[in-house]
Amino acid sequence: MAIRNTMADRLRALLDAPEGIELPGCFDVLSAMLLEHAGFPAVFLSGYGVAASSFGNPDIGLTSLLETALVTKNVTAAIDVPIVVDADNGYGDEDCVVRTVQELERAGAAAMILEDQVFPKRCGHAAGKAIIPLDKYMRKLECALQARQTSMCVVARTDATDMEEGIARAKRFHAAGADVTLVDGLPSVEALGRVGREVPGHKVINLIHGGKTPLLPSEQLHELGFKIVLYSTPALYVAVSAMAQSMARLRSARSLASISPDSVAFREFQHFIEGRYLRRRASVGLAHPTAPPPRTSHARINGVRPTAASAVFEPTEPGSQAG
Secondary structure, X not given: XXXXXXXXXXXXXXXXXXXXXXXXXXXXXXXXXXXXXXXXXXXXXXXXXXXXXXXXXXXXXXXXXXXXXXXXXXXXXXXXXXXXXXXXXXXXOHHHHHHHHXXXXXXXXXXXXXXXXXXXXXXXXXXXXXXXXHHHHHHHHHHHHHHOOOOOEEEEEEOOOOHHHHHHHHHHHHHHXXXXXXXXXXXXXXXXXXXXXXXXXXXXXXXXXXXXXXXXXHHHHHHHOOXXXXXXXXXXXXXXXHHXXXXXXXXXXXXXXXXXXXXXXXXXXXXXXXXXXXXXXXXXXOOOOOOOOOOOOOOOEOOEOOOHHHHOOOOOOOOOOOO
């Protein structure tokens, strides 16, 4: 590993620390910036989210490696926390897995998740999943581990629907050198407990609103043995809900004031975007950002008193744990 990957080193430090990690999923650069602003110490680039937001596609393996690598590169250029990238099933055979590692390392990924599904794949909480034979996946995992030129972490994921097979595979992944393991789509608290007890090493659990896995509090999941609690889709789902409801109200009312209480204002958004841009390496001094917006706790925007939306861009310590 001759090339320094500072974000991978930071992620490894988080893994070594005694505290658990809450890892939210982004789907583009702006959502990643907002997750960093909220104080999360790392973010996850969701393949499910990229497929939906960039192409309007379901998560069935239609996104290519280069498309994922491009989004990864754009995100890493805009934020200063580690990014864990959903690399699906490595986009093909062992040679494709090696190239996946190379492209994601060049894009600045701190970690990649490699799953054992067949092609075309499906979302881990969807019905109809199928997995490749264990020996074939182990060859892909070994190629991923050996191809690394940096300290980038590899998260080995199984989508086995049989509990015994899922646990057995995760044990093999850990023994082969995977930095973290993931048994996706666990359907019960009992299943969570078994994986937490029986699978060694760092483990991640993926929570999805409306998915298969019980939505236990992160503290309880950490106590069950899961180092990382992955919130892969809530940023996407909340954005979809807010946009759909607000735009329907705007279409009906035909007045922008009807949605102002749920919206940030122009100066707030400009100050956030420009401020973040100027904090990037080599950007200081290139431009003068928009003046900070006035405190709006007692003000009105277009005659409407602002609500909690006005606090969206309240300053936080970047990279500090939220909540």
